[in-house]
Amino acid sequence: MKKLLGFRGVVIMSIVLQLNSGCMAKREYEYKFQNPELSVEDRAEDLVSQxxxxxxxxxxxxxxxxxxxxxxxxxxxxxxxxxxxxxxxxxxxxxxxxxxxxxxxxxxxxxxxxxxxxxxxxxxxxxxxxxxxxxxxxxxxxxxxxxxxxxxxxxxxxxxxxxxxxxxxxxxxxxxxxxxxxxxxxxxxxxxxxxxxxxxxxxxxxxxxxxxxxxxxxxxxxxxxxxxxxxxxxxxxxxxxxxxxxxxxxxxxxxxxxxxxxxxxxxxxxxxxxxxxxxxxxxxxxxxxxxxxxxxxxxxxxxxxxxxxxxxxxxxxxxxxxxxxxxxxxxxxxxxxxxxxxxxxxxxxxxxxxxxxxxxxxVVGSDKHYQLSEKTARESIVLLKNDNNVLPLKKDISSIAIIGPNANAKQVLLGNYHGTPHNSITPLKAIKEKLPNTKIHYAKGSDIAKGWPLLNKIPSSVLKTGDHPGLKGAYFDNQEWKGNPKMTRIDSVIDFVWMPKKPIDNLTSDDFSIRWTGQLIPKETGRYRIGLRASSAGKLFMNDSLKVEFSDDHEPKMRYFDTVLDKGKAYDIKIEYYNYHTDPQAQLVWAKLDEDLLSPAIEAAKKSEVTILCLGLSPDIEGEEMPVVLDGFDKGDRSKISLPQSQITLMKEIQALGKPVVLVLMNGSALAINWANDHIPAIVESWYPGEFGGKAIADVLFGDYNPGGRLPVTFYKSVEDLPDFKSYDMTNRTYKYFQGDPLFPFGHGLSYTNFSYSNLKIPESVDINKDIKVSVDVTNSGSKNGDEVVQLYFSQKIENNNGPKHSLVGFERINLDPGQKITVAFKITPKQYALIDNEGKEQVIPGPVQIFVGGKQPNLKSENDAKTTQVIARTIKIK
CATH class of the missing domain: 3.20.20.300 (Glycoside hydrolase, family 3, N-terminal domain)
Incomplete structure (x- = not known):
């Protein structure tokens, strides 16, 4: 008997039925690789041979x-x-x-x-x-x-x-x-x-x-x-x-x-x-x-x-x-x-x-998965500084200023290589929801960097097609705008994420194209940045002149141009967009350049009891091989590690008002926030925190979650502390080899409670090439439930071996109620305590070694030594 199978083609499979109690006993395949009972290696070899x-x-x-x-x-x-x-x-x-x-x-x-x-x-x-x-x-x-x-x-x-x-x-x-x-x-x-x-x-x-x-x-x-x-x-x-x-x-x-x-x-x-x-x-x-x-x-x-x-x-x-x-x-x-x-x-x-x-x-976007995303966002937050226990803030506060370019920026939640979220909970949105009776004063305060404004969707109030607000969209079921459109309509704004439904009914493939036409009529004269953000490819024309173009290089992207627009003047707009994969998105965005963002921020802070500054970086300016060239940034990398100057100016102006200020950072890399460290009493690092990031930040700020994250990188004070970027020599790099005084050390993180360590158990000596067993009691000696990250470091007490000062060899994140004590056990393997010599060979050298266990790095010289935890040490001998 022959049966037709296959994907886009025909595979002829011969099936021989040998009746045995009415069951199929044997199946013969035309090709050996079709037989799932064979090993995958044999199947692959056979398929390749065909x-x-x-x-x-x-x-x-x-x-x-x-x-x-x-x-x-x-x-x-x-x-x-x-x-x-x-x-x-x-x-x-x-x-x-x-x-x-x-x-x-x-x-x-x-x-x-x-x-x-x-x-x-x-x-x-x-x-x-x-x-x-x-x-x-x-x-x-x-x-x-x-x-x-x-x-x-x-x-x-x-x-x-x-x-x-x-x-x-x-x-x-x-x-x-x-x-x-x-x-x-x-x-x-x-x-x-x-x-x-x-x-x-x-x-x-x-x-x-x-x-x-x-x-x-x-x-x-x-x-x-x-x-x-x-x-x-x-x-x-x-x-x-x-x-x-x-x-x-x-x-x-x-x-x-x-x-x-x-x-x-x-x-x-x-x-x-x-x-x-x-x-x-x-x-x-x-x-x-x-x-x-x-x-x-x-x-x-x-x-x-x-x-x-x-x-x-x-x-x-x-x-x-x-x-x-x-x-x-x-x-x-x-x-x-x-x-x-x-x-x-x-x-x-x-x-x-x-x-x-x-x-x-x-399961996709299920409540269970959302809960894990939110949990991860909470656990990722690092409390860098909290002088005089400024945090957590009280919820009965009458007014709060939420200021900064990252306070309500959805893109900053995501980082690069991101999916498309159903939720985009920014700090502004989350705090408003958490404090419905508090007066919230919001202002951007500054651009993310000078010359890099946050672009927002162009509203229907300035878009026009004939007598209708918006642009006319002609929708085609192919990539080339061929034939008659399957649908035409007026789209009030160009801000689309077509999921799960495509824009054209009964579209069986991911291929479609759209041509939007109409006019842009600004309400104010000024310099503007106009951009097209899309997941596939497109072109943006103004007055029949091609201004923006990008092709299908497989990654979501945004391109823009700067121009002067006159109030009330009509500018012809045309967008040609085509889609070729499963994440179709298109947005027409803009921002007015050289706009005074600082004055409204100062007024917002003056009217409020406390200010939350949401500063940092953006995946639009740090990431993989970008065309971005700004002061402090270089084609995706950074040439400076401080905050952009526009944000420093904003921070200084707000702090000068003499009111309480909390700094929330959202970024993907370490920041030299020296001025903030000297002048701002509370600083929170939240990275690019995902679709529930704003909620996690609000929970930390107002005490619904006790932060326990730790820095996975060193925060340096200046780019002058760093070797040449192209040098891959590890001398004076990372916590293991850096000889200077970091701003915030690797492994650093504060808590709203305190943790103490006791009863460190380590053998006085260990035979060479045997595991070193370590245990320690950790107690929550404060008044709040909280997470502690127990960190185990190892150091060779050998001079002039050009090895690391100490190395992380174990860690466990634990949760403790007030007064609760937990014993945490580790094992250090010979591979972990071996030295790497100049030839790259592992050597276990007999002699004294030092072991440190605690909630932070040992032997810190930094002024930002976490006071809510401690480190205890023991010297033992490898024999």
């Missing part, structure tokens, strides 16, 4: 096409879930990764990974059932980013878990385990540890830079988190970095991809290039390692890169084989790794046999 060279090469690009004759559906390997499923419709948005790092909560991170992969699976199976197999619809996710945040200037540091290799490894391992699941038969999703290796800026030169480190720094700082992700979490994918390391491109590095990753660590998954990184091998003014795309593709695959995010491999690997730059068996090796992953995910098995396919779509 393909032609061109077909093989086509499957090694991120947007792999279908092979209909074999029943292989199209598959797009590109997906993102850094802090929630991204760019695939509405999803639960958690705090940015740096905020997750600040929780110091391993089990919480595992729960987050589990929730994200639940939503990922639910989305994927819905897409498959709708025959959608495009970008952001698969099960292979390019996260987590476990690079070390070695320098606060790096714009992408927000994507990491901080500056410490041990903290990064623990958070990364738990996140990966949550993502990949615990089913012995099928992976839940594939996680990807990135960017391998020695990669943390600068952004603007990442395509040409060549970094060098000592073997000591390589093994002590840059590799541990990757090693843990492979050996402990069994991560199935690794993404190689853009830069070169020791003269080899990371995506063509024999040292990194072969000697270390596969031979030393036993990695058996696949390696994916960072996006268009292979092009850097040959393009002018980049690495220029080879002359042609064929040579670049052969170099990458020969050295161990299996999948190309980009278009270099196809068709150039065909040419490379013909020119004998690479053997076809190397192609087979790479493709077998890729197909093994797809088999492990159950993509060629009946869905009903894959347990993860049963996750209902109702």
């Amino acid at each position: 393909m032609t060279l061109s077909e093989k090469v086509s499957q090694m690009r991120y947007d792999a096409p279908a092979i209909d004759r074999l029943g292989v559906p199209a598959y797009n390997w590109w997906n993102e879930c850094l802090h929630g499923v991204a760019r695939a419709g509405e999803a639960t948005v958690f705090p940015q990764a740096i905020g997750m790092g600040a929780t110091f909560n391993k089990s919480l991170i595992n729960q987050i990974g589990t929730v994200i992969s639940d939503e990922a699976r639910a989305k994927h199976h819905r897409f498959v059932n709708e025959d959608k197999r495009g970008i952001y619809q698969g099960l292979t996710f390019w996260t987590p980013n476990i690079n070390i945040f070695r320098d606060p200037r790096w714009g992408r540091g927000q994507e990491t878990y901080g500056e410490d290799p041990y903290l990064t490894a623990r958070m990364g391992v738990n996140f990966i385990k949550g993502l990949q699941g615990d089913d012995p038969n099928h992976l839940k999703v594939v996680a990807t540890a990135k960017h391998f290796a020695v990669h943390s800026g600068p952004e603007k030169s990442r395509h040409e830079d060549n970094y060098h480190t000592s073997n000591k720094d390589l093994r002590e700082t840059y590799l541990p988190a990757f090693e843990a992700s492979i050996k402990e979490a069994n991560v199935q994918s690794v993404m190689c970095a853009y830069n070169r390391y020791r003269d080899e491109a990371c995506c063509g590095s024999n040292l990194l991809l072969n000697d270390i990753l596969r031979k030393e660590w036993g990695f058996d998954g696949y390696v994916v290039s960072d996006c268009w990184a292979i092009n850097d091998f040959w393009e002018p003014s980049k690495h220029e390692l080879v002359k042609t795309p064929a040579e670049a593709s052969a170099l990458a695959v020969n050295r161990g890169t299996d999948l190309n995010c980009g278009d270099a491999f196809d068709p150039n690997l065909n040419e490379a084989v013909l020119k004998e730059l690479i053997e076809e068996e190397q192609i087979d090796r790479a493709l077998s790794r890729l197909m093994t992953a797809r088999f492990k995910l159950g993509m060629f098995d009946p869905q009903e046999t894959v347990s993860w396919s049963k996750i209902p779509y109702s």
Whole structure:
């Protein structure tokens, strides 16, 4: 009997029925790879053997096409879930990764990974059932980013878990385990540890830079988190970095991809290039390692890169084989790794046999998931300073000024690589809801930085089509505005997130386009910034002149132009937008430049008992390789680590009024807030806190939650304290090697209660290469319930060994009621207390060592030494 099956094609499957008590006893498959009873390795090998060279090469690009004759559906390997499923419709948005790092909560991170992969699976199976197999619809996710945040200037540091290799490894391992699941038969999703290796800026030169480190720094700082992700979490994918390391491109590095990753660590998954990184091998003014795309593709695959995010491999690997730059068996090796992953995910098995396919779509944005996002936002908040117990504020206060560019900015909740939230609870919104009887005075106070105003949607009051407010939208069911529109209507504003319903009824694909036309008639003369923010691609015209254009580079973006507009004058507006994936969004935004924002803020503060200043940074100006050039910012990175001057001016003017001020920071990287530290009594760090971030901030400010987060990075006082940004030498970097006095140290965080430590139990001596067991009693000696992050540090008492001052080797986040005592136990392994010598070798040296346990770093010189906790120490001997 023959039966037709398959996706977009026909697979002929021969089924032989042997009746035995009326049951099907045996099924014969046309191809061996179709048999789910065989090992995934055997199935992958068989599938690859059925393909032609061109077909093989086509499957090694991120947007792999279908092979209909074999029943292989199209598959797009590109997906993102850094802090929630991204760019695939509405999803639960958690705090940015740096905020997750600040929780110091391993089990919480595992729960987050589990929730994200639940939503990922639910989305994927819905897409498959709708025959959608495009970008952001698969099960292979390019996260987590476990690079070390070695320098606060790096714009992408927000994507990491901080500056410490041990903290990064623990958070990364738990996140990966949550993502990949615990089913012995099928992976839940594939996680990807990135960017391998020695990669943390600068952004603007990442395509040409060549970094060098000592073997000591390589093994002590840059590799541990990757090693843990492979050996402990069994991560199935690794993404190689853009830069070169020791003269080899990371995506063509024999040292990194072969000697270390596969031979030393036993990695058996696949390696994916960072996006268009292979092009850097040959393009002018980049690495220029080879002359042609064929040579670049052969170099990458020969050295161990299996999948190309980009278009270099196809068709150039065909040419490379013909020119004998690479053997076809190397192609087979790479493709077998890729197909093994797809088999492990159950993509060629009946869905009903894959347990993860049963996750209902109702989990997406469910109350349970929202509660976890809110919990994470709370746990990520760090109380930096609280002189005279200014916080928590009283709820019966009659009036509050909420001032600052981040007080009501939805984008600042999200950070980069974010999903689309259902909720966007800003501090302003949350405080209004918490204090319905309090008079709230709100003012922006300043732009986020000089020359970078916050752009808001252009209101219908200044948009006009004929006699109607708004713009005329013509909606097409294709990407090219072809034929007659399926629908026309007047849209009062251009502020759309089309989820879950598309703008055109019965639209079966994600492809559609819209042309908006009409006029903009401003009510005030002045200089304006006008922008188009979209998830796909578009153009913005004014008076038939093209002002803004961006193409489908796969990431949400915003482009703008500056112009002078006259009051009452009509300006023709045309927007051409097209969509190609599952997260369609479009916004027409603007701001009036050179507007006096300071005066209204001062008036708001004068009318209030207390002022809450919401300052910081924005993912619009710090992040991945941006076109942003402002004072203090450089193409996504930062050239200064202080607050932008516009915000410092605002802060000084408000503080000069002599009324109580609380500073709330929202940012993705450390800030040199020296003036604030000297003059503002209470400072809260909340990072980019996710869709419930404002609620978490309000809960902390008004005492409904006792903050317990800790800094996962050092807050320095000045960029002058830092080495050259391009130097990857760890000398004078991070808490482990920094010789200066930090503004706020790594591991710092205050509480509304106090914690004391006692009964430290450690053996007086330990045999060499044996575990060191440590236990300590922690007591909440204050009057409020609260979380304490118990931190364990280890220090070698050896002079001139150029090692770290001390290293984090354990941590636990615990919750204690007033008067409650808990015993916390740790184990320090020989690998943790071994020294890394200059050759990168681990050595356990007999002699005295020092162990510290407490709620903060030991031996702090900083004036901001957390007074709500303590540290106790013991010297023991390794013999």
